[in-house]
Amino acid sequence: MARPKAFDERQALAAAMEVFWRAGYERASLDVLLLAMGISKQSLYDTFGDKRALYLKALVYYRDQTLTSMRELFESVTKTRDGFSRLLLGMSAESEEQHARGCLLLSANLERDASDRVVAAFLRDNQASVEAIFATAIAEGQSRGELSKKHDPQALAKFFASTIQGMRAMARLKSDRRALRQVAKLALSVLDAP
Amino acid sequence: MARPKAFDERQALAAAMEVFWRAGYERASLDVLLLAMGISKQSLYDTFGDKRALYLKALVYYRDQTLTSMRELFESVTKTRDGFSRLLLGMSAESEEQHARGCLLLSANLERDASDRVVAAFLRDNQASVEAIFATAIAEGQSRGELSKKHDPQALAKFFASTIQGMRAMARLKSDRRALRQVAKLALSVLDAP
């Protein structure tokens, strides 16, 4: 009875996410978004709602990707410490382009209006998810005897979540792999407490 | 011969900085800026140039304040470790309002256009200054015998600069003093290397 959608909604969303990622919310104009997504303005409003709704969907899309890859990372590794090592040193080794682009959610946090409760709640939820992944990995490492039980897994999880954001901010400003590696190694040394 | 300026330029700049700090560059409209500064549009353009020039002056003003207070902090303390402790734990203990406002320069870094070389260069310079303050304090602590020489002062300086930014990002999202204190203590533990 009706003509079906001709474009891949997921793919269009991924394209929109890329634009928001590179430009930020305000500088991502509809023109640029439409061009990148390859659809018409009409289709965008029909499918995703307004610009802000599209942005929120892009944040969700990004979060799903990053959380999945983090879970996979810790599953793929036998030692928790290796997981964090690969995470932090991997970030340090990213390209200049990746460093400049940074993290969509960190940017979202710092460019958002302080009164924006919707984005804030979403980001808090994501932060909690990340910390949960880290905390369970650490707790497992501790019960396995791999890691010292000196520090609370929750606290360590927060510490690494904070470290990642600090490194992301640094990397965005200056893509200096050596400096990032130094920071990463010092952060990892916290896991080596006797 | 000529009528002198009737307003305090420094005070007006401080007011503008507050607005940029709370709202960010884009959301800080001229109307709000003028209201906060207590001057007319004409005076603003005569005295500070356009909005961007005012923003850059506000960044300088902020940097001068924070660098000075950091230098004073490390001068006022006999042990380097106490300096970092007061810095990080002091940040953790800030008010909810202060946490939400965050750091003007961190926000500037993450909300800026990736192609904005002027702001980027300014922020890189500031980052270098902060690291220099940290590094000399650490080197002094090491030569004093207070701190272990296990880690490079430059690397430790970068680590703490990164930590502060991570904590600032966390605090902006959720004003959780306990969590911030946990992160601070773990970061400080890096100084206790045997």
Place this chain on the structure above:
DNA sequence: GTTATTCCGGACTATACAGTCTGGAATTAA
């Protein structure tokens, strides 16, 4: 073929905002 839906392009609206300009009053020193 009919009907319902989607697509696109483009026109159009409304709005917010930075920046300029004008007029006139106020303030200083010579």
Place this chain on the structure above:
DNA sequence: TTAATTCCAGACTGTATAGTCCGGAATAAC
């Protein structure tokens, strides 16, 4: 008093941008 400068209020311009609306073509199911 005069000249120079600063101040403010407000009008005005130009521009960028989100969002709506319309016309017409395409594509599906019935």
